[in-house]
Amino acid sequence: MRRNETRRNEIISTTDEEVKEEDIIGEEKFEISKDAFKFPVNCCSKKTILANKKLSINAIEFSYSVWQCSKCKKEYLDSEQAKRLEKFWMLEKVMENRSIRMERAMNFDGKTFFFRFPKEISKGWHKGDLVDINLINSENNMFFIEIKHQH
Numbered sequence: 727m728r729r730n731e732t733r734r735n736e737i738i739s740t741t742d743e744e745v746k747e748e749d750i751i752g753e754e755k756f757e758i759s760k761d762a763f764k765f766p767v768n769c770c771s772k773k774t775i776l777a778n779k780k781l782s783i784n785a786i787e788f789s790y791s792v793w794q795c796s797k798c799k800k801e802y803l804d805s806e807q808a809k810r811l812e813k814f815w816m817l818e819k820v821m822e823n824r825s826i827r828m829e830r831a832m833n834f835d836g837k838t839f840f841f842r843f844p845k846e847i848s849k850g851w852h853k854g855d856l857v858d859i860n861l862i863n864s865e866n867n868m869f870f871i872e873i874k875h876q877h
């Protein structure tokens with residue numbers, strides 16, 4: 727498994743169209759059960775209460791809330807908070823250079839700039855899927871891109 731870890735920081739080269747599937751599958755994923763609970767949930771036969779939490783990486787603070795049991799202190803995340811936390815963890819991976827990275831050549835057709843995604847990554851994408859682009863920093867041309875399926 728060492729192999730996967732060392733590979734994590736490599737930049738997949740532009741000349742190589744093929745991104746090996748194990749590069750993608752080898753990534754860890756956070757399992758958060760979405761909509762598994764109705765909120766507020768009961769724990770220790772009592773209603774959980776909303777508690778504010780804070781996380782920080784490199785001086786970036788992130789606030790979120792959890793439903794906490796006042797007795798056993800167990801925390802439950804609702805799906806909205808879970809999604810926010812997942813995004814934060816993703817950004818953390820990017821900042822710590824633990825994310826899978828790719829370099830692609832920028833294309834220009836005379837009007838529009840575009841680049842191609844490797845087909846190993848775009849499996850299951852459909853024409854008409856929504857591309858959600860968050861501008862992070864315009865000076866550095868940094869974006870957070872999310873492909874959303876329209877079903």
Ligand SMILES: [Zn+2]
Nearest residue numbers: 769770795798
């Ligand atoms: Zn409890």
